Amino acid sequence: MPRKKTNLMSTPDKVGRLYDGFAARCAASIFGDSMSLHVGYWDNPDSEAPFSEAADRLTDLMSEKLQIGPGSHVLDVGCGVGGPGVRIARLTGARVTGISISQEQIAVANSLAESAGLAERVVFQQANAMEMPFPAESFDAAIALESIPHMPDRGQVLTQICQSLRPGGRLVLTDSFERAPIPAAKQPVVDRLFNNFMSTLVRAEDYPPLLRHAGLWFEEILDISEQTLPKSYSWLQPELETTMFGDDVTGRFDGMDLIIPEVGYLMVLAKRPKS
Numbered sequence: 001m002p003r004k005k006t007n008l009m010s011t012p013d014k015v016g017r018l019y020d021g022f023a024a025r026c027a028a029s030i031f032g033d034s035m036s037l038h039v040g041y042w043d044n045p046d047s048e049a050p051f052s053e054a055a056d057r058l059t060d061l062m063s064e065k066l067q068i069g070p071g072s073h074v075l076d077v078g079c080g081v082g083g084p085g086v087r088i089a090r091l092t093g094a095r096v097t098g099i100s101i102s103q104e105q106i107a108v109a110n111s112l113a114e115s116a117g118l119a120e121r122v123v124f125q126q127a128n129a130m131e132m133p134f135p136a137e138s139f140d141a142a143i144a145l146e147s148i149p150h151m152p153d154r155g156q157v158l159t160q161i162c163q164s165l166r167p168g169g170r171l172v173l174t175d176s177f178e179r180a181p182i183p184a185a186k187q188p189v190v191d192r193l194f195n196n197f198m199s200t201l202v203r204a205e206d207y208p209p210l211l212r213h214a215g216l217w218f219e220e221i222l223d224i225s226e227q228t229l230p231k232s233y234s235w236l237q238p239e240l241e242t243t244m245f246g247d248d249v250t251g252r253f254d255g256m257d258l259i260i261p262e263v264g265y266l267m268v269l270a271k272r273p274k275s
Contacts, residue, residue: 037080038146038174039232039265041224051235058228059084059145060091062172065220065269066141068094075099075139075164077129077157077173078147082109082122088143089122097139099127132160139164144173149199158214165272171216172269177204179225179264189255190263207268216270225264233257 040054041061049057062084068074070093076085079098082105089096100106109124116122127133129144129151142161151157154175161171178201182190194200202210208218233256 037083039228039236041227042231043227045226045230047231051232054231055083056087058174059087062143062145062174062267063088063092065172065267066143066170068092068141070094072140073097073138075134075142075161076124077142077144077161078150079105079109079124080145081105082112082124084143084145085109085124086113086116086118086122089118090116094121094141096122097134098122098124099129099132100124101126101128129157129160132164134164136163137166140166140169142169142171144171146174148173148175149194149201150197154202155210155213158210158216162215162272167272167274169272170219170269171271172267175202175207175266175268176200177202177264177266178262179204179223180262182259182262186259186262190259193256193259201263202266204266207266211268211270215272217273218268218270220267220269222267223264224267225260228265229260229263230257233260 038055038058040049040051041058042049042054043057047054066072066074068088072092072094074085074088074094074096076088076096076098079085079100082098085096085098086109088094098109100109103126106124106126110119113119113122113124125133129147130153142165144157144161148154148157158171165171176194176199190201204221204223207221211218236256
């Protein structure tokens with residue numbers, strides 16, 4: 001049995017308020033034209049690709065694993081301000097429906113889809129991933145890019161995603177995981193950073209049973225910590241310091257670079273069985 005990863009500090013309302021403020025403050029100001037509020041992916045440690053390009057690369061890697069194209073309908077769980085959903089629709093021809101608990105994020109995301117000329121194929125709506133508002137088997141694929149760590153119960157969200165997928169539909173997600181035992185001296189830093197984001201860690205070995213209990217087949221799990229976290233954290237820490245919480249708050253993200261050996265970044269691929 002996997003550890004039941006519940007987050008007592010995180011509720012949909014709290015997460016919504018957190019990202020309402022973030023969306024209102026940042027929009028494109030720190031993430032550039034990609035409008036992607038997530039880490040980047042660099043193919044090698046010597047790469048000098050800018051953060052916005054690396055963020056798009058991560059979206060592209062995840063999109064490739066979904067095996068989608070024109071005619072596909074993709075669910076974007078925790079869509080942020082719409083960057084990944086718009087990019088997926090533009091590159092693949094798929095239709096995208098994105099959800100976020102943050103009303104402000106949804107407003108920014110729909111404006112982005114409209115400005116990209118994709119409003120007919122890309123729609124964002126406010127919704128709680130713990131209680132999906134869609135009929136069963138509505139989507140051909142689903143993506144959850146850094147949204148799962150915020151969920152009060154990963155298992156419940158995975159079950160909701162499974163029910164929303166058509167048989168054979170794929171899910172790709174990213175999550176933060178405990179890559180190695182966390183030393184006692186670092187535990188307060190980890191707790192502070194994850195509490196600031198109202199998120200929790202999972203263990204990599206928890207995922208196969210979590211997916212199975214949700215009705216999904218586990219297909220692949222990749223540790224992409226080295227390709228994502230060192231460069232992302234060095235770029236994000238100073239940028240997030242004021243935009244996430246406002247100019248009057250400092251020090252909330254101190255120590256991000258120190259936790260990388262123990263805290264990692266997973267990409268997980270699963271599929272709803274065809275029968």
